[in-house]
Amino acid sequence: MRDFIESNYLIFISSDGRREGYEIFKERINNNLWPIYKKTPQLINIEKDKKILFYIAGTNTLCQNFVASTSIKEIIDLKSTSSDPNQEFRQVLFNVRFNEINYFQKPVNIKNHINNLSFIEEEKRKYYGLYLQGGVCKINEQTYEYIINKSS
Numbered sequence: 451m452r453d454f455i456e457s458n459y460l461i462f463i464s465s466d467g468r469r470e471g472y473e474i475f476k477e478r479i480n481n482n483l484w485p486i487y488k489k490t491p492q493l494i495n496i497e498k499d500k501k502i503l504f505y506i507a508g509t510n511t512l513c514q515n516f517v518a519s520t521s522i523k524e525i526i527d528l529k530s531t532s533s534d535p536n537q538e539f540r541q542v543l544f545n546v547r548f549n550e551i552n553y554f555q556k557p558v559n560i561k562n563h564i565n566n567l568s569f570i571e572e573e574k575r576k577y578y579g580l581y582l583q584g585g586v587c588k589i590n591e592q593t594y595e596y597i598i599n600k601s602s
Contacts, residue, residue, distance in 0.1 A: 457588035466508035554601035
């Protein structure tokens with residue numbers, strides 16, 4: 451799950467914190483600034499031009515859904531680490547800016563499509579949330595294209 455093999459496709463996950471995951475997602479997108487934490491998995495893969503799916507975790511509005519896609523425009527290094535007001539005790543290592551955001555016409559519910567998502571091992575699909583921990587996870591092109599195709 452947490453290997454460091456390079457991938458051109460990533461999922462950025464917004465989960466409930468001091469506010470709902472979807473509200474945090476909207477704020478980050480409106481500011482075009484996504485914090486990446488010091489202990490985020492897949493740090494090696496967060497680079498310019500990588501293709502991104504956005505997933506809302508948690509238990510509130512649009513939870514368990516892929517809601518948008520984009521690509522990384524730039525990485526903004528911070529001179530020093532800072533804290534994220536939405537996620538207590540998390541140190542921000544750097545921020546990501548995106549190209550144009552493509553909001554999905556139809557959010558894609560992970561539970562309805564779990565059997566077609568190859569980044570989740572078949573025998574562990576019951577515990578799919580484990581694959582989405584840590585804020586960023588890598589996927590392959592097949593999964594990326596599948597979600598994009600189901601979103602319109």
